[in-house]
Amino acid sequence: MLFVWREALVGLRRNLTMTLAMVITTAISLGLLGAGLLAVRTIDRTEDLYYSLIAVQVALDEPTSAEDPDCSSPVCRDLRAELEADPLVASVEYESREAAFTRFQRIYAGQSILQLVRPQSLPATLRVTMDDPLRGTEIVDRFTGRPGVRNVVDQRSTVADLFSFLGSVRNATFGLAIVQALAAVLLISNTIQLSAFTRRTEVGIMRLVGATRWYTQVPFLIEAVVTGVVGAVLATAGLVAGKVFFLDNLLSGRLLANTIPPIGMTDVLGYVGPVLVVVGAVIATATGYVTLRLYVRS
Amino acid sequence: MIRLENVSKVYATSTRPALDDVTMDVERGEFVFLIGPSGSGKSTLLRLLLREDVPSRGTVWVANWNVGRLARRRVPRLRQRMGCVFQDFRLLPNKTVAENVAFALEVIGKPRHTIRTVVPEVLDMVDLGGKADRMPSELSGGEAQRVAIARAFVNRPLVLLADEPTGNLDPETATGIMTLLERINRTGTTVLMATHDRQIVDSARRRVVELSSGRLARDDHRGVYGVAR
Known part of the structure; x- marks a missing residue:
């Protein structure tokens, strides 16, 4: 056991430049993969965050908005009853014009838009929370144009752009990760061949004195696995650095605060890090094994 | 200890067999010279004993192993019981x-x-x-x-194979090596030595097996290198 480790370390030191190239390429590839995984995680969380908040808003027309503070008019009462009876609907809340204006004042406190808006420009609404937020369009279709309804808005469509942006980020990082992974795999394969070539005398003697495959081949596999694991550790360190120095500022800044949930340290170290180590080790081992099978006589 | 039964070896790159229907027996503890010109099949024979290659026909036995039929994963065990020495030392x-x-x-x-x-x-x-x-x-x-x-x-090892172990050495040093191999032989190890060294063979008076164009040309107990050469 000691022997194979010693041989592997000697091999890694002997081709130091190749080893470094291999580690760096692997690290970049795994780092991109990790970034993609974090993006997926963030997208899921953002969706959860938004889907609990968003609703379908059925805005009522001017007469109802102006005269009905508690949805007691026949028009409003009928609409509400129909929505509540709908199996797709979880709950319905009525927000009068006054309540809407109060909320508006709270949201835009201290901003100039407040001076321009009068209560008259805001409609009373029925806020419909869906059992399944993805089926809001069915409510929109059914209630648009009904008497007493000004318009129906599915809030999901307004956040769809955000999700598609995050989705593109994820796809781009995964795409780059695959290209980099290919480069890493080729480099690992190449280095093992080189390593096997520089050690051909040793391996020849080992075979002759009856060393098993364990002794002749495992040092090369260990070289590959060490590369994969070190690459994964560096990649994780890179992600931590990226989080601390870049993302934390970005996501807590004015633009994106409360829009995208922040990425926690446990996401990086507790989830992505271990995944990268396993992926790195598995890919490196598989590459090493296939290379030894194809190019190196056992 | 070593037994070859009608062993032939044909390489894909050559029409002439490297070994042609060779049958021979080496007892435990024997010392045997394997002689013959280059290309006569000495190295092929050693390769077959070590399972570097498998015979095209016939059976090779070392100890109780049918070497040609040995599963790949068993080969290391065979080689652990055999020692190998070469002309170029390979240190x-x-x-x-x-x-x-x-x-x-x-x-x-x-x-x-x-x-x-x-x-x-x-x-x-x-x-x-x-x-x-x-x-x-x-x-x-x-x-x-x-x-x-x-x-x-x-x-x-049970068997020591030596492929021209004195080929790179001056006669005096070669004699020293020969003495060492004989000492190893006396411990009970079977020694099979391929050589071109006429002086060594002639002075040792050991069994001599001669190959010629892949065939067994001579097998003398207490032989010499060449009769009329």
């Missing part, structure tokens, strides 16, 4: 004398305390006890071959 240049010998034990997983006791013993046996820490580049040819023999013998 590892970056390891000391003692490390070179220890290497053969390390790679078959022998425990370290065994290696620590066995290596000095075998170096004493080949008269290199005082040079354990030298590098191969600091050795003479004869000394290098002694290290190679120590490495081949350190695991106490």
Whole structure:
């Protein structure tokens, strides 16, 4: 056991430049993969965050908005009853014009838009929370144009752009990760061949004195696995650095605060890090094994 | 210990067989010279014994192993019971004398305390006890071959195969190597030595097996190199 480790370390030191190239390429590839995984995680969380908040808003027309503070008019009462009876609907809340204006004042406190808006420009609404937020369009279709309804808005469509942006980020990082992974795999394969070539005398003697495959081949596999694991550790360190120095500022800044949930340290170290180590080790081992099978006589 | 039954070996690259219907028997503890000109099949025969190659026809036995039929994963076990020495020594240049010998034990997983006791013993046996820490580049040819023999013998093989072990050495050194091989033979190890060295063969008066164009041309007990050459 000691022997194979010693041989592997000697091999890694002997081709130091190749080893470094291999580690760096692997690290970049795994780092991109990790970034993609974090993006997926963030997208899921953002969706959860938004889907609990968003609703379908059925805005009522001017007469109802102006005269009905508690949805007691026949028009409003009928609409509400129909929505509540709908199996797709979880709950319905009525927000009068006054309540809407109060909320508006709270949201835009201290901003100039407040001076321009009068209560008259805001409609009373029925806020419909869906059992399944993805089926809001069915409510929109059914209630648009009904008497007493000004318009129906599915809030999901307004956040769809955000999700598609995050989705593109994820796809781009995964795409780059695959290209980099290919480069890493080729480099690992190449280095093992080189390593096997520089050690051909040793391996020849080992075979002759009856060393098993364990002794002749495992040092090369260990070289590959060490590369994969070190690459994964560096990649994780890179992600931590990226989080601390870049993302934390970005996501807590004015633009994106409360829009995208922040990425926690446990996401990086507790989830992505271990995944990268396993992926790195598995890919490196598989590459090493296939290379030894194809190019190196056992 | 070694038995060849109607063994032929044809390489894909050649029309003429490298070995052609060879049958021979070597008893446990025998010392046998394998002679014949280059290309007569000596190296092929050694390769078949080591399972570097499998015979095209016939059966090769070493100890109780049917070598040609041996499963790949069993091959290391066969080789652990055989020692090998070559004309070009094949020492590892970056390891000391003692490390070179220890290497053969390390790679078959022998425990370290065994290696620590066995290596000095075998170096004493080949008269290199005082040079354990030298590098191969600091050795003479004869000394290098002694290290190679120590490495081949350190695991106490049943059979020692020597492929022209004196080919690179002057006659006096060659005689020393020969004496060493005979000493190893006296411990009960079967020795099969392929050689071109007429003087060595003639003075040893051991069994001589001659190959010619892949065929068994002669098998003399207490033979000489050539009758009328």
